[in-house]
Amino acid sequence: IVTKSGWSQFHGVGYLFHRHEDLNANSFTNNFNGVQRPRYRYNNVGFTIGGPVILPKMHYFRNKLFFFVANDFMRQLVIGAERDLQVPTVLERTGDFSQTILGSNGTRPTVKDPDAGGTPFPGNVIPAARFNADGQKILNFYPLPNVANQTTYNYYSQFPNQDSPRQTIVRGDYNITDKWRLYVRAIIAPRPITALYGDQASNNTLGMGKGFSAPQNGSTHMASLTTIITPTLTNEFIVGRAWNEIGSTPLDDTYTMSKLGLGFTTLFPNADKLHMIPNFSYGGVTNAPST
DSSP states (O other): OOOOOOOSSOEEEEEEEEEEGGGSOOOHHHHHHTOOOOOOEEEEEEEEEEEEOOOTTOGGGTTTEEEEEEEEEEEEEEOOOOEEEOOOOTTGGGTBOTTOOBTTTTBOOOOEEGGGTTEEOGGGBOOGGGOOHHHHHHHHHSOOOOOOSOSSOSEEEOOOEEEOOEEEEEEEEEEOSSSEEEEEEEEEEOOOEEETTOSTTOOOOOOOTTOEEOOEEEEEEEEEEEEEEETTEEEEEEEEEEEEEEOOEESSSTTBHHHHTOOSOOSSGGGOTTOBOOOOOOTTOTTOOOO
């Protein structure tokens, strides 16, 4: 990373960038589904300032000691990708698959009874007595459909992430002599993120509850000492450290085992200190939801 240094005169810059969903057009898909424009806010404020370090009655350091400070701060709601999902309908949650259609070709599934040699259930309806209690709770966990007249999905969402990165740079330069120069620098970069669909590694496509705190924080500190040995030979000694934090913590209990009231035990329960539900996936279902 290359950063500016201070100099013999004071100089500074300030700036502000602003965006808002009222300045954007809605997408074709949103208009088709009767969905309003998603919220999109972008505010970027920052400044830089640098100059000489003036120490009273210490004229020796004049033109030798300089500082530079920069601060960049954002507050933004970032538009996420559209999620088109196939969630259980009201009838399907009661075991009634008589109205279910799979895919765009209008295929109706045949629900078979594994305890009767694969014989189809009468009317494609699973009797309530055959329900698994945890399975019923998982089905009811999903949101109800909010899109009609579509064969490959019946639930649509598009939630923005709240992203507020901030970066502060502080640098000091000391021209010890014409042949020896020292500078130190610190970069502090907190980045709190609230993401309804989880962090970048998440498979979540539901965007339910208050979402997840998914910070991406970091900082670096370094010092550099440059020496001019001869007119054609220089040496630079650098020492530094870097720190990063990437997390994903739920902001409420939407995705916890206790919230759903599930009775089964996960494979490694002691490894999950938050007691989150496992990732449910479904084969053979177009645009199936994922947790």
